[in-house]
Amino acid sequence: MNLRKTWFSVVPIGVALVAAACGGSTPSSTNPADETGTLTVWLMNGSAPKSVVDGVNADFKVKYPNVTVNVEIQQWGDIGTKLDTAYAGSSPPDVVELGNTLVAKYAAAGALEDISGKKSSFANSSTWLQSLTDSCTVTKKLYCVPYYAGSRAIIYRKDFFTAAGVTPPDSLDGLLTVGQKLMTAHSSDPNFSALYYPGKYWYAALPFVWDFGGDIASQSGGKWQGTLSSSNSQQGLTTLDNLVTKLSRADKTGDEAKQDQAFAQGHIAMIIANGWEVGVITSATGGDPSLADKLGAFPIPSHVAGQTAPVFLGGSDLGVAAKSKHQNLANDWIAMLTGSKHMTEMATVGGVIPNTTSMLGLGTGLNSVFFNAAKNSKFVPNSENWANVENANVLPDMLVKIFTGQQKVPDATAAASTRITSILNGGG
Numbered sequence: 001m002n003l004r005k006t007w008f009s010v011v012p013i014g015v016a017l018v019a020a021a022c023g024g025s026t027p028s029s030t031n032p033a034d035e036t037g038t039l040t041v042w043l044m045n046g047s048a049p050k051s052v053v054d055g056v057n058a059d060f061k062v063k064y065p066n067v068t069v070n071v072e073i074q075q076w077g078d079i080g081t082k083l084d085t086a087y088a089g090s091s092p093p094d095v096v097e098l099g100n101t102l103v104a105k106y107a108a109a110g111a112l113e114d115i116s117g118k119k120s121s122f123a124n125s126s127t128w129l130q131s132l133t134d135s136c137t138v139t140k141k142l143y144c145v146p147y148y149a150g151s152r153a154i155i156y157r158k159d160f161f162t163a164a165g166v167t168p169p170d171s172l173d174g175l176l177t178v179g180q181k182l183m184t185a186h187s188s189d190p191n192f193s194a195l196y197y198p199g200k201y202w203y204a205a206l207p208f209v210w211d212f213g214g215d216i217a218s219q220s221g222g223k224w225q226g227t228l229s230s231s232n233s234q235q236g237l238t239t240l241d242n243l244v245t246k247l248s249r250a251d252k253t254g255d256e257a258k259q260d261q262a263f264a265q266g267h268i269a270m271i272i273a274n275g276w277e278v279g280v281i282t283s284a285t286g287g288d289p290s291l292a293d294k295l296g297a298f299p300i301p302s303h304v305a306g307q308t309a310p311v312f313l314g315g316s317d318l319g320v321a322a323k324s325k326h327q328n329l330a331n332d333w334i335a336m337l338t339g340s341k342h343m344t345e346m347a348t349v350g351g352v353i354p355n356t357t358s359m360l361g362l363g364t365g366l367n368s369v370f371f372n373a374a375k376n377s378k379f380v381p382n383s384e385n386w387a388n389v390e391n392a393n394v395l396p397d398m399l400v401k402i403f404t405g406q407q408k409v410p411d412a413t414a415a416a417s418t419r420i421t422s423i424l425n426g427g428g
Contacts, residue, residue: 045073083102107319196263394416
């Protein structure tokens with residue numbers, strides 16, 4: 001899943017570069033100074049700041065003075081087509097940044113190197129973010145290195161909370177109570193939402209499913225089974241439906257694409273959002289700069305008081321082509337980028353969540369809430385066919401049917417589970 005460029009440009013981050021060894025280098029089979037050739041790297045537009053990439057290449061040049069690194073910036077819009085073509089050829093790029101939901105497809109196709117035996121050579125591999133680690137793991141083998149992530153939390157209006165006499169809740173019951181008090185305080189505003197929740201927003205629905213012990217699907221004996229119809233999943237979705245019914249006046253058939261602009265108009269107290277959305281809300285274009293000092297954030301609470309719900313992490317991984325003629329060099333370049341020195345820069349300069357829980361303390365201001373939310377994360381079913389589930393809009397359609405009252409939770413989840421089972425097992 002790709003993260004939007006705005007994350008890097010509009011969320012203020014305190015810059016405090018920490019000097020640390022790159023670490024995690026994969027040893028080459030010969031003297032590094034004797035290595036020659038060209039290493040081709042595909043990174044996505046808006047992922048790493050140029051200063052970080054330049055720093056990695058400078059460190060790499062010191063170790064491999066006779067190797068040329070050619071970094072090519074790709075666009076998210078056509079990356080799928082370009083990857084399909086590149087991996088089908090005889091000379092694909094050596095290193096590729098992959099949206100985390102793309103890894104399973106290319107791993108299953110044999111396009112990525114199995115790096116299971118090299119995991120310990122990468123820095124912080126024992127503390128990689130769980131969601132990104134899961135995205136790199138297909139049939140119990142490791143096919144990539146976690147790169148960076150973005151998480152969701154609840155952005156709220158501090159002034160609305162103060163006026164209503166409420167504080168950020170630490171449980172889902174508390175969220176409902178706070179929301180109802182906010183709805184009462186703004187009862188004269190027919191457009192007001194205490195918790196603005198567009199109906200198709202499936203990324204924000206997953207924490208509720210996971211928090212009650214449910215999931216999208218499970219795998220056994222090589223076969224997938226949709227599990228949204230389980231009692232635990234239904235409990236999470238029923239809880240969410242209750243919140244949406246009582247607290248949201250968002251379009252129950254719409255998506256979250258414009259929720260930031262809606263928030264900036266002053267009729268919303270809370271949204272479930274990515275960290276970079278703070279910058280959109282307060283931007284001079286489509287937002288309201290005067291809100292900068294009025295925004296707060298808190299993690300999505302669990303139904304268990306004092307705990308937080310698991311979140312889905314959007315983000316990227318770094319994989320090495322199975323056909324690469326420079327696999328050792330490729331892995332070493334990745335090791336340098338994901339080592340402590342440059343991961344620190346990704347967090348402090350780039351403003352993204354680094355790939356390890358050991359660096360989540362680098363988040364500052366509101367970003368610290370989103371960084372900390374990444375400590376508790378889960379991933380979608382890591383199947384080569386997951387993209388087909390997304391393309392079929394199974395989850396958004398299920399949520400719309402629930403929120404609009406077209407179907408009860410048991411019926412909607414049963415239909416979705418049946419469809420997911422079919423698609424993940426290669427059907428339509």
